[in-house]
Amino acid sequence: MKRALSLGAALFSRSSTAALRRVTVLHLHRDVCDVAVVGGGIVGLATARELTLRHPNLTFTLLEKERELARHQSGRNSGVIHSGVYYTPGSxxxxxxxxxxxxxxxxxxxxxxxxxxxxxxxxxxxxxxxxxxxxxxxxxxxxxxxxxxxxxxxxxxxxxxxxxxxxx
Known part of the structure; x- marks a missing residue:
């Protein structure tokens, strides 16, 4: 286990990554889908997850240029879940x-x-x-x-x- 896990790191646990790869592969060869989510980082994966929860009948494709998910910023952050201490109250x-x-x-x-x-x-x-x-x-x-x-x-x-x- 890493010292601290961020939301991004948590979404990329072994079971989640395998499931998301299957989704990507299954829909990669479709000519038509309802929604295309661009990017397999934390925002793209969270968007794809939310879409499947809110709209289970929609088909979607997750487009990622790399061979693995979270290869860029999402996989290289500090692992901090921000508390909100630095921001203007009520913002x-x-x-x-x-x-x-x-x-x-x-x-x-x-x-x-x-x-x-x-x-x-x-x-x-x-x-x-x-x-x-x-x-x-x-x-x-x-x-x-x-x-x-x-x-x-x-x-x-x-x-x-x-x-x-x-x-x-």
Missing amino acids: LKARLCVSGAALAYDYFDKKNIPYKKCGKLIVAVDREEVPRLKALYERGQKNNVKDLKLLSAREIREREPYCRVKCV
Whole structure:
């Protein structure tokens, strides 16, 4: 298991990839289909999946130029599910991050996809950055980011012993 799985990585588990390859091969030789989805990355695969769930009678073709799915950006990301902490409160990005994270973890649980919720440690590297860190915390609260917490020096050391704590 990778240290942390992103939504993209989770969709490309062995069983999912094999099933999606079969779909691609089955429909590749059709002359006519209802929908063509271009790209076998996270967005294309999520679109194809949603189409099959919402419209089971439609035929579709997934077009991918590479020999494997997620060969480009979707397969080379940092594995982070964004919380929404950085975005303007109430913005579309903030709302989508918060709801998307919840949907991702629900999906992982329903499909028994292993993941590790390792979190993210955001630190102020000097005293001047502390007010910005506190503002970021308040922004995250306004965006309803889950599991957001200001940590003490001891809690930081427990989570990341190599992070040198000067002031908190």
